[in-house]
Amino acid sequence: EPEVTQTPSHQVTQMGQEVILRCVPISNHLYFYWYRQILGQKVEFLVSFYNNEISEKSEIFDDQFSVERPDGSNFTLKIRSTKLEDSAMYFCASRGFEQYFGPGTRLTVT
């Protein structure tokens, strides 16, 4: 069964460093998303991406965040200068009809 994959599963970084989280969506899906879940809190929408551009973003998705689809398979989330409050589980999702989520990347900013 096709699935969304994410790497790495866990990333530890120091405050101020740049991180890139990687996702491989399901191959015939056209819509891609990033969400995050701070420990103990709700899953929150960050950004949606379609046709090689951002279609919608939340207030959380400020200038420190960017997304890219560098080739036909990968979808990345970059955080330019990480803050302590960026520590969370980051989920990638892709959608055909239903929205499928990857296993997540746990980002720990120290």
Next chain:
Amino acid sequence: SQQGEEDPQALSIQEGENATMNCSYKTSINNLQWYRQNSGRGLVHLILIRSNEREKHSGRLRVTLDTSKKSSSLLITASRAADTASYFCATAPPGSNYKLTFGKGTLLTVNP
């Protein structure tokens, strides 16, 4: 306003019993989806019900949707210890590009 609020927040049952979780939402929707999350893990898609559907089944899962009350329920029949997880409903209003809004979830514990 809060969208996709589940209740109860926590539910503890014995193996073999049925578990019912509810979800309420505030805006109109295209569809409503239920997800499961094991502790610290990813979100597993369980079932999607469209706004023009009233009930849907998948294995031991039964989902109902009442758009007049803006509510949905997820029933897990003959529960197993492996069903222990958090369950979330997620909604996407029309025109939202399927940006999902999640509730806080129901933590289901199935005791062997």
